[in-house]
Amino acid sequence: MTKSNLEKDFLAYLQEIDAYHELISLAHWDLRTKIPKKGVESRSKAIGILSAKVHEMQTSDKMKQFIDELKNKTDDEVIQKAVEECELDYERNHKIPQAEYKEYVTLQGQAEAAWQEAREKADFQLFQPYLEKLVEFNKRFANYWGYEGHIYDALLDQYEPGMTVKTLDEVFPALRESLTQLREKVNNSKANVDSSIVLGYFPKEQQRNFAIDVLKQMNYDFEAGRLDDTIHPFEITLNLHDVRITTRYDENDFRMAVFGIIHEGGHALYEQNIHPQFAHTPLATGTSMGIHESQSLFWENLIGRSDGFWKANYEKFKSFAPDFFKELDVDEFYRAINEVKPTLIRIEADELTYALHIMVRYELEKALINGEIEVKDLPVLWNEKMVDYLGIEPANDGEGVLQDIHWSSGDFGYFPSYALGYMYAAQFYNTLNQQMDVDSIVQSGDLSPITNWLKENIHQYGKMKKPLELLQDITNESLNPTHLVNYLTEKYSRIYNF
Amino acid sequence: MTKSNLEKDFLAYLQEIDAYHELISLAHWDLRTKIPKKGVESRSKAIGILSAKVHEMQTSDKMKQFIDELKNKTDDEVIQKAVEECELDYERNHKIPQAEYKEYVTLQGQAEAAWQEAREKADFQLFQPYLEKLVEFNKRFANYWGYEGHIYDALLDQYEPGMTVKTLDEVFPALRESLTQLREKVNNSKANVDSSIVLGYFPKEQQRNFAIDVLKQMNYDFEAGRLDDTIHPFEITLNLHDVRITTRYDENDFRMAVFGIIHEGGHALYEQNIHPQFAHTPLATGTSMGIHESQSLFWENLIGRSDGFWKANYEKFKSFAPDFFKELDVDEFYRAINEVKPTLIRIEADELTYALHIMVRYELEKALINGEIEVKDLPVLWNEKMVDYLGIEPANDGEGVLQDIHWSSGDFGYFPSYALGYMYAAQFYNTLNQQMDVDSIVQSGDLSPITNWLKENIHQYGKMKKPLELLQDITNESLNPTHLVNYLTEKYSRIYNF
Known part of the structure; x- marks a missing residue:
């Protein structure tokens, strides 16, 4: 089955997202297996920056356009399923107001630190x-x-x-x-x-x-x-x-x-x-x-x-x-x-x-x-x-x-x-x-x-x-x-x- | 010395570029020390995709704007030197026509393979x-x-x-x-x-x-x-x-x-x-x-x-x-x-x-x-x-x-x-x-x-x-x-x- 240009563009876009995931995953692996301790701070920031880029790509207007133009309009079953997955992500992200999500991410960081202390002190x-x-x-x-x-x-x-x-x-x-x-x-x-x-x-x-x-x-x-x-x-x-x-x-x-x-x-x-x-x-x-x-x-x-x-x-x-x-x-x-x-x-x-x-x-x-x-x-x-x-x-x-x-x-x-x-x-x-x-x-x-x-x-x-x-x-x-x-x-x- | 918003934006932009460099460098380290052999192909593609993103950022209109607006116009010596380095990169990249550069990158890959064979055969x-x-x-x-x-x-x-x-x-x-x-x-x-x-x-x-x-x-x-x-x-x-x-x-x-x-x-x-x-x-x-x-x-x-x-x-x-x-x-x-x-x-x-x-x-x-x-x-x-x-x-x-x-x-x-x-x-x-x-x-x-x-x-x-x-x-x-x-x-x- 030959793919349309739109389908090819979509797959290329997904491959870009996946390239980020691959290197971010490598960074997580390294953080938990090999990294020297003083390297952690900068690495974590780098992961944060690249994760934000992935998030942007997953919730971009371009992604929305791919979803709208491909969903239930492609004969390629794999592309159809991939679009559905992208849509789930897109919707899940878009339904949360951005400011609220940002606040939540900050809270997560604080909460984990608080939990660690609480657990240590059993308090x-x-x-x-x-x-x-x-x-x-x-x-x-x-x-x-x-x-x-x-x-x-x-x-x-x-x-x-x-x-x-x-x-x-x-x-x-x-x-x-x-x-x-x-x-x-x-x-x-x-x-x-x-x-x-x-x-x-x-x-x-x-x-x-x-x-x-x-x-x-x-x-x-x-x-x-x-x-x-x-x-x-x-x-x-x-x-x-x-x-x-x-x-x-x-x-x-x-x-x-x-x-x-x-x-x-x-x-x-x-x-x-x-x-x-x-x-x-x-x-x-x-x-x-x-x-x-x-x-x-x-x-x-x-x-x-x-x-x-x-x-x-x-x-x-x-x-x-x-x-x-x-x-x-x-x-x-x-x-x-x-x-x-x-x-x-x-x-x-x-x-x-x-x-x-x-x-x-x-x-x-x-x-x-x-x-x-x-x-x-x-x-x-x-x-x-x-x-x-x-x-x-x-x-x-x-x-x-x-x-x-x-x-x-x-x-x-x-x-x-x-x-x-x-x-x-x-x-x-x-x-x-x-x-x-x-x-x-x-x-x-x-x-x-x-x-x-x-x-x-x-x-x-x-x-x-x-x-x-x-x-x-x-x-x-x-x-x-x-x-x-x-x-x-x-x-x-x-x-x-x- | 307080930094202007422009200076802060510039530093944030550089930090983004650096985040890419950090994860790409990690991927290079891994490629040469730890990676299982079947993982190489996908990893190399991922490195290529993220390297292209860095290249885009280093040669973007946004970068050009930072250079124009900051060079010799900042009192911050570190920012001045950083701008100069960015300009060197920007100019070096922009002076080569894009099509020509692309051809060159392809040639590099082929040439390395040819060199390896030539060296092995001493030909x-x-x-x-x-x-x-x-x-x-x-x-x-x-x-x-x-x-x-x-x-x-x-x-x-x-x-x-x-x-x-x-x-x-x-x-x-x-x-x-x-x-x-x-x-x-x-x-x-x-x-x-x-x-x-x-x-x-x-x-x-x-x-x-x-x-x-x-x-x-x-x-x-x-x-x-x-x-x-x-x-x-x-x-x-x-x-x-x-x-x-x-x-x-x-x-x-x-x-x-x-x-x-x-x-x-x-x-x-x-x-x-x-x-x-x-x-x-x-x-x-x-x-x-x-x-x-x-x-x-x-x-x-x-x-x-x-x-x-x-x-x-x-x-x-x-x-x-x-x-x-x-x-x-x-x-x-x-x-x-x-x-x-x-x-x-x-x-x-x-x-x-x-x-x-x-x-x-x-x-x-x-x-x-x-x-x-x-x-x-x-x-x-x-x-x-x-x-x-x-x-x-x-x-x-x-x-x-x-x-x-x-x-x-x-x-x-x-x-x-x-x-x-x-x-x-x-x-x-x-x-x-x-x-x-x-x-x-x-x-x-x-x-x-x-x-x-x-x-x-x-x-x-x-x-x-x-x-x-x-x-x-x-x-x-x-x-x-x-x-x-x-x-x-x-x-x-x-x-x-x-």
């Missing part, structure tokens, strides 16, 4: 006035953007297009009920499951070498990516052929780096496997936060923490690991790395209780945005919900309501993606199991049939399909928490003998 | 047609830009503002005469000076650790820079507080990395020590290629290859070095690392013969641009000059006329900077010696009086002073090759007993 009041303003801004933004059902839908939609409070409220309570029941069963189990037996000095380089082996098994392409050290691990896409991951090592707990790397590797596979025809357009990324998280969690937990995976890899693991593992057989090891132990801190949570952390946040966010509760009530409500859902209570706000950075940057509507990712992952896993014997493949040590399936069904599309469309196409159903509950029940009933 | 004819065009373009550019004396002055001025053929032709012949005489004396010497005694397996990490120690002695600030591996070593400035250096290791010849790192460290000190008031303006870099090279050569040779430096550092060096150094005393070591041995390849040349390589190139370039010789005659002329100046003859054009990349990117007028750097370095060294006992300081192991002197007299000014102005201010004289000749004579007469 919510230091953060409260900023959080109040952030909530007010987000309410207003939601109203500018508009919504059909619940005001919170407008915020959700930024991260998980098509997801609504209605759907979440259908799904989450049942999931919560099942998870808390499972948690109870685990609690009451007399099975001997103790993660401390896998802890002990494990040199960083050896952890790294094992993890690299696993990444290669997953078919992560090291000619199109790299692995570096950082403080808060992340995956970042510079372009579809340069998808980098990072990790942090605890030399007394290999789980942080090994499972962290598998997790980021799952994100990275998604991006490396997007079809190159979408390069340099807004379609060349994962379709939503939830689907992205489904990929990282799929690899980290459903594969990486599975029995079959360790049957295939335990001998190799021991060749990298310290001697004390020689005394552990693979079954003991497998149970140890799957211990369930509710924690106060979300990012340290086990597979079973993780989603409960998300529900605490989702319910509070929704009520804040809806005006049902006030910011000042958060610490008490937080602690109550932690007791209700996880059975433990924070000793202070630092390990309670202040633990996550997200609210300090005004990210409301983001948290549900994490729980959605779990559910999506289990749904994909269920379908995959109908099509192939996943456990046998995992035990064979050649994971490529799995990578290929994910590529073919999910990765290659980038943003061409919306999350719920993708889910429907693959699994023939919509969001369904049963698969996650079934997966967890089967796994933990075996480990905990119930 | 000058593959490169000749490209070089002919590059020379023609440069002649035309020189005419567009204008000159007072020799046409080559217009090209020189890009790299060494104020330098002329007249000056070089006064200085180079005398220098050449002295250097060839010195080379003869070394040749006839019966002294036992043999670099092979310092060669042998020396693990990379140990080389690196020693070099880092030296960088710290030089007061290179690791909180404002870093050291990485690369293939062709370089220094690169991302901002004044992020000045990175790179190196390459030969595990059988520590000299490559150790002296290479000291060399790049000398470049880096210059940039780290520029006064922060010039940040985000075109003044925040070294004032010329020659002065920059004077800093790297000063540290690499006049300090790093000196007797005193090794007296202070040899015990430490041996603690990092392999055992065979235990059998070498510092005097033997010092003589070995200063062996004079003419090489065909410029970048492998010793301190004494290096400038002779430059003169070969300078004379050929000048005659090419002046129309006195033709491109097709280069191989023969090159070999003749090598025999005349260095006493050795290339076996083929690959190790002869094709060895350097510079001409393939159209960089005519650049080579003299290298020889100028040597002369400047010796002149600075002479003045410094009048003000302090350099050798005692070097032997003391605390190099900070030297770093501070360079900072105070050279580094801090950035581009506020032109190279010859700086030279005059510091040494009370203009370009004078005597100091280099004296320094080399004294050094090598001791080493070679003549």
Whole structure:
């Protein structure tokens, strides 16, 4: 299909925007991995200046003209979808009065600094006035953007297009009920499951070498990516052929780096496997936060923490690991790395209780945005919900309501993606199991049939399909928490003998 | 002094340009140190797109307006100098017709590819047609830009503002005469000076650790820079507080990395020590290629290859070095690392013969641009000059006329900077010696009086002073090759007993 000049101009315009994104992403990667500390101030300014240029291009009259002249007027499906993405961005930006947005950006900076201090001092009041303003801004933004059902839908939609409070409220309570029941069963189990037996000095380089082996098994392409050290691990896409991951090592707990790397590797596979025809357009990324998280969690937990995976890899693991593992057989090891132990801190949570952390946040966010509760009530409500859902209570706000950075940057509507990712992952896993014997493949040590399936069904599309469309196409159903509950029940009933 | 709104706008405009430079420089650093190979294509495109944006800003009507409204109309000396730099760039760009420049950029890409193949095959004819065009373009550019004396002055001025053929032709012949005489004396010497005694397996990490120690002695600030591996070593400035250096290791010849790192460290000190008031303006870099090279050569040779430096550092060096150094005393070591041995390849040349390589190139370039010789005659002329100046003859054009990349990117007028750097370095060294006992300081192991002197007299000014102005201010004289000749004579007469 030959492209019109207008279409070519549009694609060239998108490629310009993408060039900015590529260099800005590189700068973010560098900020978090390599930069010497005195270089940070100038680098941050430079990022700010170039980000403003991108913003100008995304909200320019020229962009508006492309949208008006191409939307529903092109025969090229890729261009049509790209235009739709551009329009979403354009509208989202244009509906907020510029002065208000500027004020908001300034507030974000201040709020993050205030949050950091508040968390260190475990003093919510230091953060409260900023959080109040952030909530007010987000309410207003939601109203500018508009919504059909619940005001919170407008915020959700930024991260998980098509997801609504209605759907979440259908799904989450049942999931919560099942998870808390499972948690109870685990609690009451007399099975001997103790993660401390896998802890002990494990040199960083050896952890790294094992993890690299696993990444290669997953078919992560090291000619199109790299692995570096950082403080808060992340995956970042510079372009579809340069998808980098990072990790942090605890030399007394290999789980942080090994499972962290598998997790980021799952994100990275998604991006490396997007079809190159979408390069340099807004379609060349994962379709939503939830689907992205489904990929990282799929690899980290459903594969990486599975029995079959360790049957295939335990001998190799021991060749990298310290001697004390020689005394552990693979079954003991497998149970140890799957211990369930509710924690106060979300990012340290086990597979079973993780989603409960998300529900605490989702319910509070929704009520804040809806005006049902006030910011000042958060610490008490937080602690109550932690007791209700996880059975433990924070000793202070630092390990309670202040633990996550997200609210300090005004990210409301983001948290549900994490729980959605779990559910999506289990749904994909269920379908995959109908099509192939996943456990046998995992035990064979050649994971490529799995990578290929994910590529073919999910990765290659980038943003061409919306999350719920993708889910429907693959699994023939919509969001369904049963698969996650079934997966967890089967796994933990075996480990905990119930 | 309060700034006018116009001045503030101008500085903000410069800061925008600088933000592009900062991220583009980061991308270049990454391309040469970290990037996975499949990421290169997209990254190069992104760099091209953002470089075009910078070019637009530097040659925009807005820039022209700033120049017209501020030049000689501001009381702020920094702004005045910045305007002058912007004008130079603006004029240089505007005097070349756009279509012609575009054609030239395309040619550069093709010529570099042709040069690479030609060098590999040692076949000058593959490169000749490209070089002919590059020379023609440069002649035309020189005419567009204008000159007072020799046409080559217009090209020189890009790299060494104020330098002329007249000056070089006064200085180079005398220098050449002295250097060839010195080379003869070394040749006839019966002294036992043999670099092979310092060669042998020396693990990379140990080389690196020693070099880092030296960088710290030089007061290179690791909180404002870093050291990485690369293939062709370089220094690169991302901002004044992020000045990175790179190196390459030969595990059988520590000299490559150790002296290479000291060399790049000398470049880096210059940039780290520029006064922060010039940040985000075109003044925040070294004032010329020659002065920059004077800093790297000063540290690499006049300090790093000196007797005193090794007296202070040899015990430490041996603690990092392999055992065979235990059998070498510092005097033997010092003589070995200063062996004079003419090489065909410029970048492998010793301190004494290096400038002779430059003169070969300078004379050929000048005659090419002046129309006195033709491109097709280069191989023969090159070999003749090598025999005349260095006493050795290339076996083929690959190790002869094709060895350097510079001409393939159209960089005519650049080579003299290298020889100028040597002369400047010796002149600075002479003045410094009048003000302090350099050798005692070097032997003391605390190099900070030297770093501070360079900072105070050279580094801090950035581009506020032109190279010859700086030279005059510091040494009370203009370009004078005597100091280099004296320094080399004294050094090598001791080493070679003549």
